[in-house]
Amino acid sequence: MPSAPRAVVRALALAVVVAVAILGAVVPGGALGAAYPTLPVGDDRGLLANLSGPVLAPGASGAISFSVGDPLPVPLVGASVELDVYAFSPSPGGTTSNVTVAGAPVLSNATASGPLVVVPIGTVLPSGSVRASVGVTTGASAPAGTFVVRTALAFLMNGSSYLLESRGWFSASVWAAATQLPNGSATLNLTVLGVSGVTPETSVVLTSSQYAWVLAGVLGAGLLLVGLGAFVYFRRGAASRSGTRRAGDDQKAPTAFGKRRTRDGD
16 A cells, blocks of 8 residues: 555644644643654553444445543543554455455545545543544445454643554564564564554455355454454563563464555555
């Protein structure tokens, strides 16, 4: 997927964050930078939750729903969620690839539509939560299979810019470097990833018949569990100030679901 549209959308999203912070922030103003502060272990739980994608027939419509909560003692200012349909696995037993098929899902909200959309959330108060959703439209010619949706969450807190991204935004080599120690045991080094935390992913499952609906539903649930398993797995264990999180040596870092491009568009 070309990097230019994502760069433009991210720039617009960050511009909205800055504008909100200038006009009505209750925290001191701060400059947005390329390096993001890491969140201590456990503080990112509940930030992006209740993420759910639909199971549809080709040509049908549905929605991806989610919530943004604030488990922290200070408000999240100018929060926004980014969703991007970035990978496809034909059913049954297909090989994961980029989304280059006809009739692929199109995401939409009140201001934009396409494979990638940014949903403005605004300010989320401590212990508060905001529910949101994006529409999903598929073409009648779309093949059966699973379309994977990566996520990102951006906000300002105490004058600093925070960014959390899901597995799909990182290349296999970068993810491996951040999640596996030289001895083979699992870790999560947010400094290597260059983000504040990791968010879960979801999927849009397309089926071509009632029987395939059952099979694809099981497939989609399995893929979602893998993504959520990786997300929850790395929330466990201790964390260092540098953003490294350790897990037990009897567990392994999750494998990548296909090839991902880097955030620079590789």
